[in-house]
Amino acid sequence: MGEKDRLFTETHEWFSVEGDVATLGLTDYAQGELGDIVFVELPEAGRNLAAGDVLTTVESVKSVSELYAPIEGEIVEGNADLEDDPSLVNSDPYGKGWIAKLKLADGTDLSQFMNAEQYEAHIKG
Amino acid sequence: MLTQEVATVRKTALYDEHVALGGKVVEFAGWAMPMFYEGIISEHRRVRSTAGLFDVSHMGEFLISGADALPALERLTTNRVASLTEGRVQYSAMCYENGGFVDDLLVYAMPGRYMLVVNAANLEKDLDWIRSNLTGDAVVDDISDETGLIALQGPASEGILAGVTTADLTKLPYYHWVRAEVAGRATTLSRTGYTGEDGFEIYCDPEDSHTIWSALMEEGKAAEIAPVGLGARDTLRLEMGYSLYGSEMDANRTPPEAGLMWITKLSKGDFIGRDAIVRKMDEGIDERIVGFELTGRGVPRPGHRILVGDDEVGYVTSGTFSPSLGRGIGLGYVRSDVTGELSVDIRGSHIEAHTVSLPFYREGSIKRGR
Structure with a gap:
């Protein structure tokens, strides 16, 4: 799964799909805006989410933010490494700082999401 | 998006510095101020371990002068102004008749006058309050626009500042001030701060802030000095349990509730809010x-x-x-x-x-x- 296949939301989540599982996190822009992240609530496996549902909350020193599920799906895994080191979201937002994996519902429409280039334009807009 | 918001608010003389340093600028009390540069945690640790530099030019400064400046200020503030000899700084507060806080502030005893340092968010309100309640031969001047304020905080502060000032810092105790040059510019320099660390607050002409800021950044290189934003200013003050107006203090809270009776001298005689505070203490909070x-x-x-x-x-x-x-x-x-x-x-x-x-x-x- 290459960098160019990563998809983005207007609310600053990214995700990439492999088979029927989407790995999801906060964008580099979002982590930069939030600043030092000190807690990420571990998303619990097995929970079903509709698109737009709150997936988890992310606490930075300054504020708390909600992370939304961009697509319908079931949480298969939360990134347990973030319990020990939530700053991974700051240091490696697209890698070790991933937040959850979602099993996609059948026939999920991915056409509404932005690619990297479009997202770049969105945050500069 | 952010730049548009910022365009409508005021900028300190160091604004371009903050942007060049990569500061994340936010609106605070009508000012465009840096929330953080590198990150709140690293800036916080920098101040605790060596030194950090803060632009707090948004704070308000007033001068109270006139033959009756002392009694007028004694009536306006909760702490004992009479014990504030020239060269000293005092933490104090102003209260309404009902004992609620107008603001908390620093009072500097200067030759023939006092300088008050107030919260940026309260500046207009404070000025109105002081004007309406000054008694006798006393006047207030708002010198905020002519005053820049840089805070150097952290255990390495004295060593850094000593390299660029004419002041003998070994003779400047905590909560004292002196007139001295910093980087060749005239300043009022006090050993004060809001972090719990040794440090200094440097009042200067806004036009000199850039020179002073750059000289301190340069002199502090060996100590790995870093610019520090409002985010770490808040975490540093909170670790010390220092109160913040708008959070622990407001018009509906009184000194005994806020734990600020140590700056409230009931024995000094009458001052605005005293009766209400005494009543509150008698009734129990x-x-x-x-x-x-x-x-x-x-x-x-x-x-x-x-x-x-x-x-x-x-x-x-x-x-x-x-x-x-x-x-x-x-x-x-x-x-x-x-x-x-x-x-x-x-x-x-x-x-x-x-x-x-x-x-x-x-x-x-x-x-x-x-």
Whole structure:
């Protein structure tokens, strides 16, 4: 799964799909805006989410933010490494700082999401 | 998006500096100020370990002068102005007749006059209040626009500042000020701050702020000095349990509730709010500020409910993740009988906490009593 296949939301989540599982996190822009992240609530496996549902909350020193599920799906895994080191979201937002994996519902429409280039334009807009 | 918002607010003389340093600029009290540059935690640690540089030029400064400046200020403020000899600085507050806070402030005793340093968000309100309540031969001048303010804070501050000032800092005790040059520019320099560390606040002509800021950044290189934003200013003050206007203090809270009777001298004679404060103390206060630490995971935020068992006993006024302690800490108003185990309602989860005596952080480098 290459960098160019990563998809983005207007609310600053990214995700990439492999088979029927989407790995999801906060964008580099979002982590930069939030600043030092000190807690990420571990998303619990097995929970079903509709698109737009709150997936988890992310606490930075300054504020708390909600992370939304961009697509319908079931949480298969939360990134347990973030319990020990939530700053991974700051240091490696697209890698070790991933937040959850979602099993996609059948026939999920991915056409509404932005690619990297479009997202770049969105945050500069 | 952000640049548009910023265009409508005021900028300090160091604004371009903040942008060039990569500061994340936010609106605060009508000013475009840096929230952080590198990150709140690293800036916080920099101040605790060596030194950090803050632009706090948004703060307000007033001069009170006239033959009756002393009695007028004695009536306006809660602390004892008569004990403030020239060269000293005093932490104080102004209260309304009902004992509620107008603002907290610093008072500098200068030759023939006093300088007051007030919160940026309260500047206009304070000025109106002072104007309406000055008595005798006393006048107030707002010199905020002609005054820049840079704070150098951290255990390495004295060594850094000594390299660029004419002042003999070994002879400048805590909460004292002196007129001295910094980087060749005239300043009023005080050994004060809001971090719990040794440090200085440097009042200057805004046109000189760039020169002074650059000289301190340069002189502090060996100590790895870093610029520090408002984010770490808040975590540093909160680790010390220092009150913030708008959080622990407002028009509806009085010094005994806020734990600020140490700056309220009932024995000095009459001052605005004294009767109400005395009455409040006679009746007994229902709620008071406490400090608490979370034992569970989470960050308390202003407005979160404080509970004992299932009983709501108060609310959080300030909360953060303490970089020094590695856990959530906060201040809050709770029922006067409450102490010990608590919990904080963080988005529906009751996170365990317990009250602690202040400050939260006890390793600060402030040099008291020198």
